[in-house]
Amino acid sequence: MKRWFYVLLLKLHPKPFRDRFGEEMLAIFDESKDLYVRDTLGSLAHQWLLRPEMGSFCQTTSSDGVPVFYSAQPEIPSGPALLRGTLVASCLFALLSIFMTYRWHQANWIVGSHHPSPSHILGAHTDAIAETDLPAEVKVRPYPDHLPIPPYFRLILVLSALDTDHDGVISAVEIDNAPAALRMLDKDHNGKLTAEECGLKLAPDVDAVMRVRTRQMFMSVHPVLAALDADHDGVISAAEIRNAARALRSLDLNHDGRLTEQELAPDRNVLMAANIMLAVDLDGDGKISPWERIGPVAGRFQALLDKAQGKKGFVTQQDLVDALGK
DSSP states (O other): OHHHHHHHHHHTSOHHHHHHHHHHHHHHHHHHTOOOHHHHHHHHHHHHHHOOOTTOOOOSBOTTSOBHHHHOOOOOOOHHHHHHHHHHHHHHHHHHHHHHHOOSOOOOOOEEOSSOOTTOSSOOOOSOSSGGGOSEEOOOOOOSSSOOOOHHHHHSHHHHHHOTTOSSOBOHHHHHTHHHHHHTTOTTOSSSBOHHHHTOOOOTTOOHHHHHHHHHHHHHHSHHHHHHOTTOSSSBOHHHHHTHHHHHHTTOTTOSSSBOHHHHSOOHHHHHHHHHHHHHOTTOSSEEOGGGGOSHHHHTTHHHHHHHHTTSSSEEHHHHHHHHHO
16 A cells, blocks of 8 residues: 555656656665655655756766766756745745734733732732623732742841741831740840841851851841840840830831831841951951951952052951942
8 A cells, every 4th residue: 555655656756757767766665665755745846846847867877876866966946946936935925924814713801800919920900890891810829828938037037036927028016016026036045136046047167256256247237136236246135125116116217117128138238348347357356457458368359458448558347338339
């Protein structure tokens, strides 16, 4: 059956082509026991569309005896053949374009939501007046337990404790309940909160001096911790915990009675300057002297240190903040 179909395809070729290559193509098919239908269909289209001059073939074998059917060189189609091919391709493209643009069925859909939810990635709204006018409504499955906690609230455990409803905002009620929430962080029950209890994580191999300086830096650069640690000793004492509500209200810049992440997040330049001071200010005196600027660590910030130094012989943290802000 396969051979019969293959012979039929060969017979559909122009007669000069069949006379020249038909037996050879059939012999190859019989030897390989395979069906070259795709190649034969391509050959059929090529011979009828691009090679009307079927009598002008080159020799059947090359000088080394290899049949031309195997080693024929590429040929450039004639002008009329190219014109016919262009015409056929243009017609097919036009038909396809008409088919794609034809409006088989047109439906006007209003997509939106009458039930906006915090779980929506973007704000959901609709122009439909009533729910019955809304053929399709956008709904997003709510989070299993609660809205995702902002990354900064996960970093600073004080904020995570204060934000009891985990909505990323410290409400007026949560501010009033701040002392009780902060006491929940007192793991050793000594009545005060250390930097580690507020969220600082230190590697075990950090030496004692660097540990003290890191704690001090952590408590000073984060606005909520700096406000709670009123005496800036690096520890939130029992008295400061009792006064937590008043300290937190000092961070309410727009006086709306609540604290958002924008009001609580540290200034980027202050945070960067504090980390540079921690790495370069080796003696911890609060300023980077000329001899402390010698070394591989300080070399990474050489351009910034030069910019911050000005006419002075040392660089303070505020100098770095001012240079980063320029």
